[in-house]
Structures are given as structure tokens and as C-alpha cells.
Amino acid sequence: MDYKLVGKDFTPPDVVAKVTGRAKYTEDFRAEGMLFLKLFLSPLPHARVTRIDASDALKMKGVVAVMTADDLPKIDPPDNTMLTNEPVYFGQPILAVAATDEDTATNAVEMIKVDLQPLPFVMDPLESLYPGGPDAQSNGNVSSDTVKLQTVKWKAQDFAAAREGQLPMGTASEEWSYGDLEAGFAAAKVVLDEVFVTASYSHMSQETRSAMAYWQNGKCYVHGSCQSLTNAVPGLARYIGIDPSQLVFIAEYCGGGFGSKGSAYPTMALPAHMSKKTGRPVMWRASRAEEYYVGSGRAGYQGRVKIGFRADGRITALDLYIVQDCGATTGYTDYQAAGACVSILYQPLAMRWRGIPVLTSTPSKGAQRGPGQNQMAPAIEPIIDKAARQLGLDRVAIRRINAPDSSGKVFDMRQKKLEPLTSAFQKEALDKGATLFNWEEKKKMSGQRKGSKVIGVGVGQCYHGGGSSGFDGLVRITPDGKLHIHNGVGNLGTYSYAGTARVAAEVLNYRWDHCVIEFGNTGRHLPWNLGQYGSLTAYTESRTNFVAATDAKTKLLEIAAGQLGGTPDDYSLADERVVSKSDPSNPSKSLTYAKAAEIAIGLGGKYSGKELPNDINPITRRAAGALAGTGLIGVSKDNIKRTASVPSLVAVFAQIELDLETGKLRILDLAAVADCGTVLHPQSFHHQMNGGAVWGIGMATLERWVYDPEIGRPANRSFHTQKPPGWMDVSVDMKVDAVHAADPQNPVGVRGMGEPIMGGTASAILCAISDALGGHLFLRHPVLPDMILNAAAGKAQAHKPLAVNTQ
């Protein structure tokens, strides 16, 4: 399809502000009389607050107020709290102080005496599942979004039945299956049964959590560091205890969220509560270490997978069990996504998935870039390589034979069944990637040794959902002829809010410099959109912008017909005019958009937004209602048919050099091909592919939480101890491409692409490490220099096979 804007590079409107420093992030805002808020964090991993004495602090000059959990709406465990009287992890906020400056607030926090009664705590899910094991919450140890808080203890026999290093498998809290698993294993030529461990770790957003709030004319104004915008409004309003219509939410820029700021988070509401208590604006900004505690983390797994392979590599049966480390609160559904990821990547002929989400005394786990899929694929892909070796198959070929095409399926946890795909071209992604990387030649270098250095090559894949539907679009043509594209999705930094806006301009045949994107502030009247997460924006909001623009187009044609005679079908759009199809160059048979907007205002009704569709969300209704009478309003719910699940897939190839004397890895080559439909914005696509690959390198080789299990404290609460990769760790000229096959269920053919590149890269790197070591499986990630050294020297690893939150 030949587009004027879609698939072309452009400069998103916020880029200049960012590179010149003009962009204002949450902590850059100030308001008259503003107070600063500081937190008192729990010094214990689990305790009960028995007494708080803030009298000395309140006597200090400049201290205005102290707030505790008792001042706030009650949040039932295991949901994450704003403040708490029962901290369930080291660093959880217990109380907040507001003072005229941050130094005073900090000094005041130190003056407050908090008596704590220590309670049992636990760092390892399996320890909590053992009979009599400690629980992270005083009333339970198992919970997730879909599993009610409960206490689960497996039987000692479950543990005894697992041999040393094998995952015990007691009763799962959820499971699904399809096909005949036993028959599948019986028909297999090779059956592998392996355990694996994946690490929990922080998001490491450059901008720490921050929020500033004040109340004015019955409304609460909140500046918050957030990936999303209108989607965050209901949740934030709930934390504050107000109706969404009373909230003005401003989040124009976000210095990284990676899932941790996908929606409203509890601490974002603290300044609003403190502002209400004090009657003054309140600012809170987390320090780097505080971000580590009140931020979020990826959920780690302890898992076991049994896979049966036919002689040609086809997977006949796959049995997956995941014990998830949820952190101390509700956690996230990574463990469920792991099952879906495996089901689509390998299309097993029969499959069973079981999972149990277990609470540990560590910070809340939330969505982190490809939550579930991105840690799953790198755990299982090296095991696929083991089968390829045993079967004498090429490693691309064994993936290709199992890879989904458009007839493929993915298991949908909510619907409890295999769902069809809108389209999938993973075989093409593997083929194209193999060519881009020159796999046939490169694989000959596998195991080549030069001094202490050995070459490894690997291929990896990953999946994430790539689109949703059912949200609202809102555009407005003003009498000056400009198109205002109201985008409520948020701006986490991928520029997809702008890329998707161009779909509206494309539909209306607009010049891009005549378009204005309205974003970043509900005061700009933004529609109900999906949150900006989950690789979903490109697909989902290209649809909302398409339907809103299509509604505007219909109205333009109707107005022209009404003014100039004939029917709407007699007219079309060209050069920001409505023109007669039969006589397009006749000025008397045409209307400028500017004129049409004027007429729309005069006509009122649906044309000017006075009448609105019934099926739009109340947030969109309020936004469109506020704009009514200011131009021609295009507004619609995305009712475009979607009959299948939208996949985003990737194939990644890596060549590495491993120094067996130092355990150090150097990436020599990296190539990736995404199966993501039409590429909406090539520059954004490239920076997502590159950035996601950096994340993958971090996941594969560096990042993890380390906790001392005896004192329950983290060893890493800073950039230099958490160790996200630096550019010297990732300095490789990565080759990037896409399959470029348009998706049939998106009006411009796009699917999302931001997440799976991370898991695909981690998979490729880990497979390459394993390849360099002659097929050695670490069965955990990250793989650090000490692990490589131990493996190369034939020594035992320091960690126990199933240990988590460990070194």
C-alpha cells in the first residue's frame, strides 16, 4: 500500500523539546507555596507498626504535616499500598512528611520514631510453599490478578519427590492444556526435561517516580511521571478517592517506564492526599534507591519444562510449570504470559501449562517490557538448541518447523482456548534474519578457538501480544484549517503517540505540518485510549485515529453534499479540500477544510460535537463535549472487526566471542527481523529494535536482584550495582529489518513491535554462549562472568540450581 505519511520518517513534536532541555518532566514543575514530601521507608522486610511518634518532627521549623496509612483510603492486602502499617518488604513506605523544603522533610523523617514488631519473611517462593514455610503477607502467600490471596503449602512429599536440583511440583493454582500430552511424549524421538531460573530485577527508568499535586476549584491537578494518560485516570482517581471527572492529569513526558509506570501507581497519589491535608501543593520525587523499593520489578521464575521432539524437530508435546516470584504484593501475570509465549512460538501439538504465583518479601513486581514472554523465551530457547544437537538438526530449521504462520494459534488464558492469529510470518522472519546475519556461513565458526577466546553463534525468538481494540478516537478540524489529533495514549518515549496520529492525517489527506497532536494533559481534552504499554499502541491507536478520522471524513463529505448539492458519494478529499469527484478542479464545487469546520460549528449536532455517539467511554464523552462547538469533530469508538489475537514476533541472530580465561563476552554481530506488519515509523522502529536489544543483553548477561536471605535486604539499589548495560557492553552495529507483511486486521497493516526484541536478543545471546561452550546449559539467566568461568573450568556453580534473588 502506498501511503503519504504511514511508513515514512518524521520528527515527532516533542523531540526538539527533549534535546534542547525545554521538556518539563514532573519534577520540573513548581507551584506557589509548594511543599516537599519525603517518605519513611521500612527498615525490615516484614513487620507490624506498633507505634509512631512524630511529635519531635512536627515541632521542627518548616515541617507542616505527617501522614500515615491511617489517613488514607484503606487498601486491602495483597494490593500495593500508598503507606502501610504492615510493611511487607524492605523499603516499603510507612509514612510521609511534608515540609517547606526537601532537606527539612528529610531531617524530619529521621526524627520520627517508629516501633516495629518483626514478622517472618521469605525470599524464595519454594521456601514459602514448603510446609510451615514463612508467608510474605500475614494472611497468605499466593496471589495474582487472577488468584485471590490465599495460603498454599505443598506437601513435604512433593518436595521429596523432586530429585536434587529438580523443581518440586505441588498443586498449581492455575493450569490449562490441549491435545494428548502423553501420546505426544510417546511419539517423540527426543524428550528433554529441564529446570530453569530467571531473575527478578528493576526497570531502571532514568526518571524516578515523581508526582506533584494541588487542588483548585474542586478539581485535583496531578503531574505524574507516567507512561500512559487517560488510561491512568480511573486508577489514579480511585487512589485519591475522587471521581475521574474531578482529576486533571498531566504527563507530557516520561523519562522511561518500561511497564513500571504503565498505569497509576499508589505513590503517585500521595502528593494529592498530602495536598488535601495541608491545603498546599505538594511535590514528591523518589531518589534512585527509593525507586528501587517503590518502583517495580520483573517477576522471576523457577520453572520446569518437558519437551518432546519428533526426528524432524517438530514439538509433539510440551509440559511447562512456572513458580513465579510475585514480590510482596499482587504481582503481575508473567507466569501466564509464559505459557502463551511458548504456545505460539512452537505451536506444540499438545501442551500443558501450570503455574503458581507466590509472594516473597521483595518489592512489588509489575509489568516490565514483555512481562512473562521476555524471560520465558531465553529460558527455553537454549533447551531447543539441545534438542537440535541431539537430533542433528540445524538450529534455525528446528525453530522454523515449529514457528507459526497465519494459520498458527496462541493460547488465550482469559478465554481458556487456542486463539487464531490476525497474521503471523515467523518463518519468514527466521529466513530473512538468517540471510541478514549470514547464518549458513556464521554457524561454521561455532566453537572456533583462538587463544583463550571461542566463538559462539545463536538464534533466538520471542513473542508478545501486538495489539488490542475497542478504544476511542477523537480529532477536530478547526476553522483555521488545522487538524487537531487528540491522543490520550501517553508518551513513554517511543513516539508511537505521534506515529499513530499520522494515521488520522493520512485518512484526511492532511499535510503533516497542518496537524497538531494534542497530548500529555487531560486538560487538552483527550479520548479514552489504551495505556501506553504492551507493544499495543501502534496497532490499537492507529485504529482509533483511523476511525475518528474516518468519522471526520464522513462528516466533511456530508457537509459538502449539504452545501454544494448531490450526495456525499459525489465528493472526495484532496489537498485539504472536499472536492467533487466529477469536477475536482472546480472551485465552486469544493470546500476547504477550514470552511467545512466553520459550517460544522454552525450546523451543530454531531458535526460540532454537540451530539456524540452512545458507545464512547465517559472520558471521551467529556473530552469531546468540552470541544463541542469549536470545529468539526470526528469521534468514534474503534468498532473495526477484530476476530483474532494480534501477535508480535521476532527472530534474532547473535555471534559472540567468549574469553574462557575471564568469563567475559563480546558481541561481534547482532541481526534481528521483526514480524510486525507494516512499519509505521522507520526511525522509531529502529530505535525500539536497538533499545530492546540492549535490554535483552542486560537480561541475558547482567541484571538481577540480589537479596541477603537472612536480613532481607537488597545488595543492589543503584545503577552501578544493578548494572544495566552500558554502551561499551553493547557496542555492535546491529542489523535490523522487518518482514514487512501488512496485517489484515489493522487499517494500515501495522502490529506492535517494542517488546519481543528484548527476549529474542536475550535468547540469541544465551544460545550463543551455550554454543561457545559446546552446548553447556546454564538453565538460568543472567549468565555472568563468574558462571562462565566456573563452567569453563569445570567447577560447580556457587548458586544452588533453583536459588532465586541470589548471586
Next chain:
Amino acid sequence: MITDMMTPFELYQPSRVDDALALLNRYDKDAWKLAGGNDSFDWFKDRIKRPRAVIDLNGIAELKGVRETADGIEIGALTTLAEIARNPLVRQKYGLLADAARKVGSPQIRNSGTLGGNVAQDTRCWYYRDGLPCHRAGGNTCYASRPTSMNREHAIFGANRCMAVNASDTAPALVALEAKMVIRNPQGERVVEAKDFFIGPSVDITRMTILTPKDLLSAIRIPSKFANAQFYFEKVSDREAFDFALVNVASATIVKGGVIEQSSIACGGVESVPRHLKVVEDVARGERQNDATAKLVGQAAVRGAAPLNYNQFKIVLMQNLVARAIRGA
């Protein structure tokens, strides 16, 4: 539990060494000497160290720069690591130190970090840096040596109620180059060998160097003994930048006709001091510079190592690095 918010202190910014010494004399234990700040600000922001007076040494010109002397060079303690890494004099004759300086932290850290600060920095044991009341912090336990401790980065030598290691990259290089540390205090000046400058917990568990509160490290002198020798510096850390060494090695070797006439070698990240490997020097002396000798000295280097639960790999790593140093690659 409060981070990223310093407690207030009196800030002094003297422009002469004598003024700095007078301030140290006045405030004694309550004074904090500030060089590049990369170590200091961590302590301050975590509110674990709360000095009454901070003596910022950055304005003292006489503490900066590289000068040629009758027997080698003298480097002002406040000379930045970036300057040392690119200084022609250092690179030409004492490339070992330039290589080590270039491996510290990141460009930002090397631009602000100084040679004096790098060698005088405190240990990075995470338990200690977290403010826990361990032996080094004046308490009565070592959190890093319990059966469940997370001690991958800790010591394999010289434990004595403390398992912390010296984190400096330049310190082993200075030990290998047999550098002399020039120390001034209100009483005068003294010069000590680099290997005696660093002290372990058996000498004083609360300090990493012999510097007392009134002492100021003013300069580092590198004798010409190893000028233009065969140098080897290697640092292995998890990340290529902005990371501390798991183990590093610095060596200066004089080879004549393929035979090792003399070598001087030290390792960091394995003990609370840069570990001067005299045993390696003895084993290597008079041997041919080849793989067999490298293997031999590697084995010699790690004799007596006593690993903890998570740091056994350091034995292999140190053995390999020492072998590489003697092999020359």
C-alpha cells in the same frame, strides 16, 4: 534508610596545602577530605557519613599535574584520572598507570575522579556501604561471611573479621610500579611505599590506608625503575564501564632475551589491600616468558586463597589474569 539527601556540613575550599592542613588540624576527626567526590557523595547522600567540615581540595593547584623528577615522575594527588590516562609522560614510560586509570568507572568519573581519591577510596562491600553495623563500621559482626551471605565480590585473601576488598584500579598499578606516596600533615612530610600505604583489617579495620584524619596524600612518585618495562593491566568486571573490578591485575616485567629478569605484580579485588604478589616475582625470576611459566605463576598466585560461598570463581580468575600478565597477553 534515607538516600540521596546530604546532611549539612561546613564547606571549606582552601587554595593552598598549608591552609588545608590547618583545617585538618582544627577539625581532625570531624573533617572530610573531598577530592573528586565519587566515593564521598555516596556516603553523604546515604547519610551514613556526616562530617562536620568538608575540605574540598579541588582548588589547590599545587596538588595537580604530572612533573618529571630526577628519578621518574611525580603526580599530584588531585590530578584527574582522565588527565593521567592521556598524559604523554605517563603513557610513554609508565603506561601501566595510564591503562589502569583509563579503566576506572566511566568518562564522567575519570573527569572528576582523582588519583589520590582513587587510591584512598573506601571499600565497596555492600553490607558496609548499606550502613550496617559491621566490624568495619564499629560493630561486632561481619555480614559478608555468614553461610547465607551474598559475597561474590568479597575477599579470597587476608580475611580478619572483614571480607571487604580494595576496589581501586590504580592501586595495584602503583604497587607494581613501586610508587611512593607523599603524605603531608601539620607536622611535616613523609614518604611511604605504595605497598605499605594500604592496610588490612588486622592493622586497622576502620581504614583502608595508613592516612590518619590529619594526613593529606599530596603526591605519588613513580620511580624510573620500571620505566618502559613490559606492562600488563587487565580488569575484569561485569560491565565494561562504570563498574568495579571483580579482579584486576597490574604487572611490570623486565624481560631480557626471553627470560624474565624482574617482575612486579599486584592484584586488586581479592583482598582488603592491593595484593602484592611477591611469590610470583620469586617464581618468575629467571624463567622463560612462556605459557609454562605463566601457568606456574598463576598457580603460585592463588596459593592460600580462602574463598567464601559465592566467590570461588575469583581463584580461577586471578590465576588466569596473573598468567596472562606474565605471558604478556
